[in-house]
Amino acid sequence: MNLWTRPWSPLVSLTGSNGMSAVSLSDLVLRYGGNLPRYTSYPTAASFTDAVGPAQAEQWLRALPADAPVSLYFHVPFCDELCRFCGCNTSVMRHEDGRMAYGDLLREELRRVVALVGPQRSVKHLQFGGGTPSTLPAASLRQVMRSVRQFFRIEPDAELAMELDPRHVPAGYPQLLGDLGFTRISLGVQDLEEKVQEACGRHQSFAQTEACIDAVRAAGVSGVNVDLIYGLPYQTEESVAATARKIASLRSSRLAVFGYAHVPWKQKRQRLIPEDALPPPVERLRQRARIEEVLCAEGYVAIGLDHYALPDDTLVQAAQAGTLRRNFQGYTTDSSTVLLGMGASAISMLPDGYTQNITAVAPYVRALADQDGLPVARGVARTAEDKLRGGLIEELMCTMQVDLQAGPAAGHDFSVEHAALKPFVQDGFVQMEGGCVRVTEAGRPFLRNVAAVFDTHRQILSSAMPGGAPQPRFATAL
Numbered sequence: 001m002n003l004w005t006r007p008w009s010p011l012v013s014l015t016g017s018n019g020m021s022a023v024s025l026s027d028l029v030l031r032y033g034g035n036l037p038r039y040t041s042y043p044t045a046a047s048f049t050d051a052v053g054p055a056q057a058e059q060w061l062r063a064l065p066a067d068a069p070v071s072l073y074f075h076v077p078f079c080d081e082l083c084r085f086c087g088c089n090t091s092v093m094r095h096e097d098g099r100m101a102y103g104d105l106l107r108e109e110l111r112r113v114v115a116l117v118g119p120q121r122s123v124k125h126l127q128f129g130g131g132t133p134s135t136l137p138a139a140s141l142r143q144v145m146r147s148v149r150q151f152f153r154i155e156p157d158a159e160l161a162m163e164l165d166p167r168h169v170p171a172g173y174p175q176l177l178g179d180l181g182f183t184r185i186s187l188g189v190q191d192l193e194e195k196v197q198e199a200c201g202r203h204q205s206f207a208q209t210e211a212c213i214d215a216v217r218a219a220g221v222s223g224v225n226v227d228l229i230y231g232l233p234y235q236t237e238e239s240v241a242a243t244a245r246k247i248a249s250l251r252s253s254r255l256a257v258f259g260y261a262h263v264p265w266k267q268k269r270q271r272l273i274p275e276d277a278l279p280p281p282v283e284r285l286r287q288r289a290r291i292e293e294v295l296c297a298e299g300y301v302a303i304g305l306d307h308y309a310l311p312d313d314t315l316v317q318a319a320q321a322g323t324l325r326r327n328f329q330g331y332t333t334d335s336s337t338v339l340l341g342m343g344a345s346a347i348s349m350l351p352d353g354y355t356q357n358i359t360a361v362a363p364y365v366r367a368l369a370d371q372d373g374l375p376v377a378r379g380v381a382r383t384a385e386d387k388l389r390g391g392l393i394e395e396l397m398c399t400m401q402v403d404l405q406a407g408p409a410a411g412h413d414f415s416v417e418h419a420a421l422k423p424f425v426q427d428g429f430v431q432m433e434g435g436c437v438r439v440t441e442a443g444r445p446f447l448r449n450v451a452a453v454f455d456t457h458r459q460i461l462s463s464a465m466p467g468g469a470p471q472p473r474f475a476t477a478l
C-alpha cells in the first residue's frame, strides 16, 4: 500500500497495543531524547560563523547563474505582544514610524541584493515570516511588494505566503493580502485550552482563529496553514487531541505540529514558563502520537517530521511525486536552490553556502542606514561533502528514505553510518535493504535522529545519539 495513503498511526507503537510498555518508551527517550537541530539546512545554523561575511555573500550572489530562479524571504521581527513559549527573536514595536522605517530598509536591502544578482529573475515562492509580518503597515507592505514586482518576474502560479497572528489582524489586511496576490497564510494557534494558554501568555479563542481563516478565504487567499504545539505546560494527551480535533474542523489545507522547544538559556522569556508543568518526554511522545492519530482520522496525510496536509494539497502531491523539499521555512514545494533572505536575522541559501543577516534589529538598521553593502553577519560555505550529506539529509527528512548506492552517494563509504543505524534497526525505526535506508512509520518521530547519523558536523550534537551526554545547544529531539 502507498505510504501516503495508508491509514496508519504511530500510536500503535507508542501506547502499548503492540506490546510495548511505558518502560520501553522511557528507554526510547533515554536513547533518542538528546538535543538535535531540525535540519532545515545542512550544515545547520549552529555551524555559522563570522568567517562568512558581506564580502563572501556578495561574491556568492554575483556568481549566481544568470537564469537561476530565486525564492524570496522577508523577515519582520516584530509582534504586537510576546508569547512566553516563543523561541523566535522578536520584539514589540509599537510605533507606526518604526514599522514603516523597517519596511523601507527591507526595500533597501532588496535593492542592494538585486544590484548583485541582476533584475527580472523568476520567482515562484515568496514568504513573509517573523515575528508577525502583518505588523508591517499596509502602505509599507504595498511598497515592498511593488519593489518585488519591479525587480523580479513573479510567475503566475507563484506561492506568496505570510504568517499572521489571528489575535492581531489589522482591519483590511486580509483583503490587502488578497489584492496583492497572496495565496497562503500561516497562523499560530498552538493550543486551545485556557490553562495552557494562560501559562504561555497567549490567549486566543477558537472564534478568533476561525474568523481569521474566514476573512483570508473571503479575500481569495485559499491556502491556510495552522501551527500547533505539543509539550506545552499543562497539556495532556486528551487536551492536545481535543485541540487537534477542533482545529481539524476548520479544514486548513496544512498543519504543522511542533514539539515545544524549551530553550530558556537562549530565550529569556521562556523563563516565565512553569517548568514543573511541562510534560515529561514520554508524555510528549504520547501527545505527538495522539495528535497524529486525530489528524490522520480527520483525513490529513502525515508528511515528514511534523507536517500534515489534506490529500489535495500541493505538499502531499509533492511528497507523492518525490519533489518535496525542506528549507528554512520547513517543508515546501519550492524547488529553487536559491533563497534570498531580507530582514534582521534572515537566512539566505545559495549554491555554495548559507548566509545570515545581523540578528538584532538596531545593528541591522545601522548596517543599512549608515553603510553600503549587505547586512550579513555570519554563514557557512558548503563543501562538496556538505552538499552530498545535505542532499541525503533533506531526502530523508522529506521522503523518510534514501538510497546510499544511487546518485552522488554511490561509491561513498558509509560504513560508519551503517553501524550507527543498527540501534534504529533493532528498535524497528529503520529498515535497511542493500543501500536503501527506510525510516518506518514507527520511526517518524525519530526522523531527526536518523538524519543526524549523516551529520558529520554533529560532534557537538553527540548527545542525541544513543548513549551520548546532553548538550543544551538545541531543543530536545523528542
Ligand SMILES: C[S@@+](CC[C@H](N)C(=O)[O-])C[C@H]1O[C@@H](n2cnc3c(N)ncnc32)[C@H](O)[C@@H]1O
Pocket: 079, 085, 086, 087, 088, 129, 130, 131, 132, 133, 163, 164, 165, 166, 187, 188, 189, 190, 227, 228, 229, 258, 259, 260, 261, 262
Ligand atoms: C515565527 S512563529 C509566528 C507565529 C505568528 N506570529 C503568530 O503569533 O501566530 C511561527 C511558529 O513557530 C512555532 N514556535 C514558536 N516558538 C516555538 C517553540 N519554542 N517551540 C516550538 N514551536 C515554536 C509556533 O508554532 C509558531 O506558530
